[in-house]
Amino acid sequence: MVASFGDAALRGLKVVVSAGPTYEDIDPVRFIGNRSSGQMGFAIAEAAVQAGADVTLVAGPVSLPTPQGVTRRIDVRSAAQMRDAVVAASAQADIYIGAAAVGDYRPASVANQKIKKHDGAALVLHLAENPDILASLAAQTVRPFLVGFAAETHDVEQYARDKLQRKGLDMIAANQVGGGLGFEAADNALTLYWPEGVAELGRTSKTELAHQLVAKVAERYRAVRA
Ligand code: CTP
Numbered sequence: 437m438v439a440s441f442g443d444a445a446l447r448g449l450k451v452v453v454s455a456g457p458t459y460e461d462i463d464p465v466r467f468i469g470n471r472s473s474g475q476m477g478f479a480i481a482e483a484a485v486q487a488g489a490d491v492t493l494v495a496g497p498v499s500l501p502t503p504q505g506v507t508r509r510i511d512v513r514s515a516a517q518m519r520d521a522v523v524a525a526s527a528q529a530d531i532y533i534g535a536a537a538v539g540d541y542r543p544a545s546v547a548n549q550k551i552k553k554h555d556g557a558a559l560v561l562h563l564a565e566n567p568d569i570l571a572s573l574a575a576q577t578v579r580p581f582l583v584g585f586a587a588e589t590h591d592v593e594q595y596a597r598d599k600l601q602r603k604g605l606d607m608i609a610a611n612q613v614g615g616g617l618g619f620e621a622a623d624n625a626l627t628l629y630w631p632e633g634v635a636e637l638g639r640t641s642k643t644e645l646a647h648q649l650v651a652k653v654a655e656r657y658r659a660v661r662a
């Protein structure tokens with residue numbers, strides 16, 4: 437059973453959703469990536485369309501069809517490309533939902549030829565930190581309502597509340613990864629935190645969770661922006 441939006445909770449609003457991993461190139465044949473299928477973000481984009489929003493989907497490398505009704509899809513590869521696309525799309529947006537698993541680091545330099553092995557010697561990669569997309573949006577004076585994600589293996593609430601505050605977010609969706617939940621799994625469970633509250637979305641399909649998340653985002657958006 438999928439929750440319905442009788443009241444078209446996001447009608448008239450522009451929503452940007454990021455989804456999937458980012459790939460950070462090492463050389464022409466190798467990259468560093470994050471585990472993310474993009475399913476949760478794509479399900480959120482679809483749920484936002486069904487709630488009446490004009491949706492822009494910024495997708496990292498995933499193999500998923502564009503959900504029906506999404507106004508525009510921008511495909512990117514690296515965190516820097518995702519940041520540029522999200523910042524540009526968010527200039528006119530009311531809500532940004534950052535469901536992407538953005539790579540935290542990239543190789544400090546990209547080799548333009550394939551790196552060859554050298555007689556069993558270890559290879560050392562120097563990594564530079566990537567820009568934080570949510571933090572770039574939060575730093576703007578006019579900014580969309582910001583929703584982040586936090587996938588954690590332990591101390592979920594503590595890390596999620598810390599990210600909510602540190603990144604200046606309006607809401608964060610936290611999930612414990614491992615135990616058949618998160619990443620490639622069809623099911624997930626989320627706990628939503630915002631400055632004054634919390635809501636548990638129990639284990640269910642990513643489609644259903646996306647609908648519940650979007651309904652809560654709409655409710656909180658109306659509470660603080662309308
Ligand atoms: N995020 C982002 N830009 C980055 C890294 C993360 O916008 N460069 C966003 C993610 O899309 C997510 C939220 O920040 O919505 C939290 O991501 P997460 O990886 O859990 O947090 P980090 O701040 O990167 O901390 P850490 O990985 O050390 O737990």
Ligand code: CA
Pocket residue numbers: 538539540
């Ligand atoms: Ca991270």
